[in-house]
């Protein structure tokens with residue numbers, strides 16, 4: 001039985017989170033932490049005619065028999081083009097998720113499970129099959145775990161659907177062509193809509209296409225940093241939920257329309273300026289330092305505007321204060337409210353200073369992640385690997 005695997009990266013947002021939902025420009029980059037999915041259709045080791053999702057990190061196996069899916073959702077409607085999940089269908093899917101009796105401590109998984117059911121049944125109907133999922137990313141921390149979940153799941157589902165054209169020899173890890181990536185991205189956006197409520201699409205786009213992107217109103221432009229950007233990521237481990245934070249910003253924007261429009265517009269300028277600086281050549285150490293100082297100033301301004309939106313958190317402030325002691329500038333990344341914070345690491349920063357910063361941040365109970373910025377996007381791999389149960 002053919003099996004397909006996919007890996008889709010998480011991301012950092014360098015500038016423009018939240019404002020991008022309201023039409024401003026944002027800049028994001030893939031990081032080298034991935035969500036991994038594998039998929040096999042049908043029997044043999046799935047003899048009960050079920051759709052199975054195994055979540056390795058949460059040690060959970062969820063399954064729905066084909067007959068139960070049909071009973072709740074009605075006759076299957078399979079589509080080669082992305083379909084949105086209607087509010088009525090979301091309610092029906094919620095019934096199927098509730099039946100899994102997810103423990104209260106893991107209830108946050110429900111949104112991901114709902115997205116999975118919508119994507120699976122829209123692409124494969126109720127055909128039995130098994131998806132196994134694991135992730136290097138901290139979930140719900142601002143590093144795009146939800147988008148990389150959707151991209152990885154969709155890629156495996158489409159790869160065995162016949163809806164994806166794969167011309168290359170099916171050996172080793174493959175990059176898909178732009179058209180195929182666009183199809184995956186559009187489907188993954190439907191998953192993000194279920195998890196985020198009102199996503200801009202930046203997270204699924206950067207997870208699909210990789211590298212560094214400038215993004216506005218659904219359109220992406222690849223950008224290339226003239227000098228590698230070094231960022232420290234600090235996970236405050238304060239849990240939060242992107243859907244609720246995005247909704248909170250929208251409510252504030254309704255209450256203070258003009259003021260918030262000005263905030264979003266300022267962020268649009270910040271992102272555009274940042275993109276120009278990132279791409280501008282830096283020929284010697286003096287120009288590298290000048291460039292870093294400009295990036296730091298823009299990060300500081302963006303952080304202040306994120307505070308205006310109400311998505312800051314005491315834990316983020318602690319990271320900001322701690323890094324500032326070492327003359328390092330930080331800003332939250334992703335939806336905020338806790339989650340992860342980015343710190344720019346200047347080229348001249350010594351390893352001993354970096355070690356001290358990391359030790360101090362970790363002594364506050366935070367977790368520091370060193371990742372490479374602006375790397376690969378989605379890749380898939382066909383094979384006869386065994387899906388562990």
Ligand SMILES: Nc1ncnc2c1ncn2[C@@H]1O[C@H](COP(=O)(O)OP(=O)(O)OP(=O)(O)O)[C@@H](O)[C@H]1O
Nearest residue numbers: 108109111112140141142143144145146242334335
């Ligand atoms: N590996 C996974 N397994 C199951 N569900 C997942 C997984 N990764 C993400 N999810 C779903 O996505 C939700 C987290 O998404 P959320 O958008 O709140 O955070 P994030 O994507 O990590 O951060 P941000 O959107 O700020 O980048 C989880 O609560 C869960 O429903």
Ligand SMILES: C[C@@](O)(CCO)CC(=O)[O-]
Nearest residue numbers: 017018199200201334335
């Ligand atoms: C907060 C947000 O801007 C980024 C989350 O990574 C939401 C989105 O763009 O979908």
Ligand SMILES: [Mg+2]
Nearest residue numbers: 144146147242
């Ligand atoms: Mg998310």
